[in-house]
Amino acid sequence: MYKILIVEDDFVIANSICDHLSKWNLEAKYVEDFQNVISIFKEFQADLVLMDILLPYFNGFHWCSELRKFSNVPIMFISSMSDNMNIVMAMNMGGDEYIEKPFDIHVLTAKIQALLRRTYALTEQKNLLTFKNLVLNLNDTTLTCQDEKITLSRNEYLILQLLMENSGKIVSRDQLMECLWGNDEFIDDNTLTVNITRVRKKLEAAGCIDYIKTKKGLGYILE
Amino acid sequence: MYKILIVEDDFVIANSICDHLSKWNLEAKYVEDFQNVISIFKEFQADLVLMDILLPYFNGFHWCSELRKFSNVPIMFISSMSDNMNIVMAMNMGGDEYIEKPFDIHVLTAKIQALLRRTYALTEQKNLLTFKNLVLNLNDTTLTCQDEKITLSRNEYLILQLLMENSGKIVSRDQLMECLWGNDEFIDDNTLTVNITRVRKKLEAAGCIDYIKTKKGLGYILE
DNA sequence: ATATGATGTAAAAAATTTGTAATGTTTTTC
DNA sequence: GAAAAACATTACAAATTTTTTACATCATAT
Secondary structure, three states, X not given: OOEXXXXXXXXXXXXXXXXXXXXXXXXXXXXXXXXXXXHHHHHHOOOEEEEEOOOOOOOHHHHHHHHOOOOOOOEEEEEOOOOXXXXXXHHHOOOXXXXXXXXXXXXXXXXXXXXXXXXXXXXXXXXXXXXXXXXXXXXXXEEEEOOEEEEOXXXXXXXXXXXXXXXXXXXXXXXXXXXXXXXXOOOOHHHHHHHHHHHHHHHHHOOOOOOEEEEOOOEEEEO | OOEEEEEOOOHHHHHHHHHHHHHOOOEEEEOOOOOOHHHHHHHHOOOEEEEEOOOOOOOHHHHHHHHHOOOOOOEEEEEOOOOHHHHHHHHHOOOOEEEEOOOOHHHHHHHHHHHXXXXXXXXXXXXXXXXXXXXXXXXXXXXXXXXXXXXXXXXXXXXXXXXXXXXXXXXXXXXXHHHHXXXXXXXXXXXXXXXXXHHHHHHHHOOOOOOEXXXXXXXEEEO
């Protein structure tokens, strides 16, 4: 849940933005004291700033350059001044976006999401395996089902990874044994069965019933 | 020197953008074969893509979603279609900017610079690693959390650096051992654990609780 | 020399994962 | 339809992995 600070002296606009963003699971708050924007920002710990340009006391450019002295927080200007000089200036001062008033709230929201994604959610390589509503993240070995996070142990992870890599195809018990224990030592055949049960239980707890099917004498399959 | 790939079928526009960007020390190139955008992108290794929407064969949205399957490269749409639906769609598909034609070349350049800065320059240039509200300065090895300064010892610093460089991915205990002590001598396995605890304690004192997560049998991860 | 902080070790506790055994269920085979 | 084979489930205990705490050593600086 990201936090958005709105620096805008038209409280009707500020309020309506707040309302709308909350529907997108964003916590928004608007500044009321236009002499202490920096301390409000620090206390609120905003992840993104929406900044009007024409403001009481100091203008938006002033606050942008103050913020940039200590923070790389993404800054989106929203202004009714639409000449190109202003846009270029806003960008060169360290701003990230410039949206002209009047704006469409859906466009604003989409641009906020895009900038948050660019700033925070990114950089890492996606490395995902999916099956139905399951998403297995190969980077952190976590499984998600819709919003729900399911943590897997090493064995459970390896089983699911092999099954998801081969979804739609039968994976033999030997393949699974090999994947879990290699040729290390003798491991009881039944141990695999127990581990399969454990994966099934975790999936079931998340509402994913009967995902792993048994093909008797052949192996298991996701389908 | 960043590389910009221009996917635009009006060669007059494409050419003039190229020319202008070269003055800003940006290497730009435009696509001429609109059936092989992906392979051209891969070969050119672009750092940013300017994408028209109406194109021969496939439209810009198609190429955007193709790119997003394997790359987080920043994508700026440039289009004469100015309705809000299109902008929202562009953002939701993974785009970063949407500029309407006709555009002012100085605005375009400023926005490109801003997006490049946001994507690459912020942390790279200043030699900073960030994770949530943590900022690790690689120049002077100091860690800051909001305003608070946290001093780290050599070991603590190395651990956090490795974890932050790989945030979102699991770092194995072996990797950490290697990073701290190399193959120098025999170091008790538990010593690493103790050092992890020490980092956690310092982070916790600054309000950063549960940042370093344990993946039993696999390693540690920041997420 | 003494104080300070950093570092490695040891030992005990906690937490989690894992294998096994015993028992139950389903499917196949004859 | 009974026997055999293959697989499932459960509970338990062992094994593994990690955490925590306390302590001794070392280097550095005041």
